[in-house]
Amino acid sequence: MDRVSEAVVFGGFLLYYGRNQRLAELLLAFSVCILSFLVSYTRARAEGLGVDCEVGLLPRPGRVILLALGLFFAVPTGALVLVGVLSLITVVQRIGWVWEKTKNVKSK
16 A cells, blocks of 8 residues: 555656646656655565565655655655655665675575
């Protein structure tokens, strides 16, 4: 349900930018949506490997808060850029974390 609720928020951005023919912002919103899902996905995959992965700069509550603040202060594009950059950093942090935790584990 968490990803569904995030998808609804990003769907709103996509609809808004699409209806107003703002292609650059539409692509930004789509990219940030993918990055946001990757943050959750990397954690889920890590936990599937038995690695606790509550690391990273911007977990889901932070993404929600930043997007809400961006809408509240009428700077949605700025909020999307910030969430996108911080989400990318978080994905890299989580991949690095899992890499460190599993690099000495032998595969079958």
